[in-house]
Amino acid sequence: MNSQRDGSKARLVVLVSGSGSNLQALMDACADDAYGARVVAVGADRDGTVGLERAAKAGIPTFVHKVVDYPDRQGWDAAMTETVAAHEPTLVVSAGFLKILGDSFLAKFAGRFINTHNSLLPSFPGMRGPAAALEYGVRITGATLFLCDPGVDTGQIIAQVAVPVADDDTVDTLTERIKVAEREQLVDTVGRMVREGWRVEGRRVLIPLSFRP
Numbered sequence: 001m002n003s004q005r006d007g008s009k010a011r012l013v014v015l016v017s018g019s020g021s022n023l024q025a026l027m028d029a030c031a032d033d034a035y036g037a038r039v040v041a042v043g044a045d046r047d048g049t050v051g052l053e054r055a056a057k058a059g060i061p062t063f064v065h066k067v068v069d070y071p072d073r074q075g076w077d078a079a080m081t082e083t084v085a086a087h088e089p090t091l092v093v094s095a096g097f098l099k100i101l102g103d104s105f106l107a108k109f110a111g112r113f114i115n116t117h118n119s120l121l122p123s124f125p126g127m128r129g130p131a132a133a134l135e136y137g138v139r140i141t142g143a144t145l146f147l148c149d150p151g152v153d154t155g156q157i158i159a160q161v162a163v164p165v166a167d168d169d170t171v172d173t174l175t176e177r178i179k180v181a182e183r184e185q186l187v188d189t190v191g192r193m194v195r196e197g198w199r200v201e202g203r204r205v206l207i208p209l210s211f212r213p
């Protein structure tokens with residue numbers, strides 16, 4: 001069971017690659033002491049993202065590790081692991097972070113490394129969730145929050161939210177509609193995790209307030 005039951009604030013390290021609207025939602029939630037967490041660092045795999053700008057504007061430490069700056073993927077993974085570990089995270093949150101993290105990172109953070117994805121997994125994993133949902137013709141899609149494992153979007157599911165697909169949806173309109181529900185789910189679920197803790201039973205992730213008898 002992981003939790004900050006001693007009343008101290010949980011430490012969130014958030015990983016981004018793009019606009020960081022999920023990051024902003026977490027930062028906004030953390031402004032309320034009752035939420036029980038604070039974003040202690042924001043990391044990215046590339047320079048110049050709006051997500052990094054959001055963190056810098058809020059005075060939150062940022063870091064960037066680019067794969068091309070390392071002799072191989074393992075070197076990049078080790079650098080990511082070392083930098084994130086230095087911030088002593090309660091929870092590592094991948095929110096639009098577009099790199100798969102490897103063995104070194106998972107050895108350190110598995111079980112407390114989560115990712116929000118813009119589809120109802122296991123449908124439409126990867127980098128094109130909304131586009132793939134539109135191409136397939138599903139009538140309901142959504143967002144999934146899950147614990148990351150060595151696979152791509154194959155980890156244990158923590159929470160899901162359904163989002164209807166409109167007849168006139170484009171990739172952009174569907175992506176944005178999913179994001180609204182996704183951000184609400186991320187803030188609500190991370191808050192419950194850090195305040196109440198969570199445990200993993202096989203493929204299930206249980207948070208006390210959602211425990212079923």
Ligand SMILES: Nc1nc2c(c(=O)[nH]1)N[C@@H](CN(C=O)c1ccc(C(=O)N[C@@H](CCC(=O)O)C(=O)O)cc1)CN2
Nearest residue numbers: 094098099100101115117126148149150151152153154
């Ligand atoms: N070990 C894991 N790491 C990450 C996971 C995961 O499930 N396990 N999820 C991703 C986030 N994600 C979807 O939600 C995702 C991100 C990136 C990719 C991908 O194919 N990335 C390529 C490079 C793409 C690029 O740089 O443009 C890669 O890593 O080589 C798939 C799914 C976060 N990390």
Ligand SMILES: NCC(=O)N[C@@H]1O[C@H](COP(=O)([O-])[O-])[C@@H](O)[C@H]1O
Nearest residue numbers: 018019020021022096116117118126
């Ligand atoms: N599977 C990777 C992926 O596509 N992730 C998606 O990137 C967006 C980031 O938005 P944000 O930068 O505004 O938070 C999110 O909608 C997230 O599901």
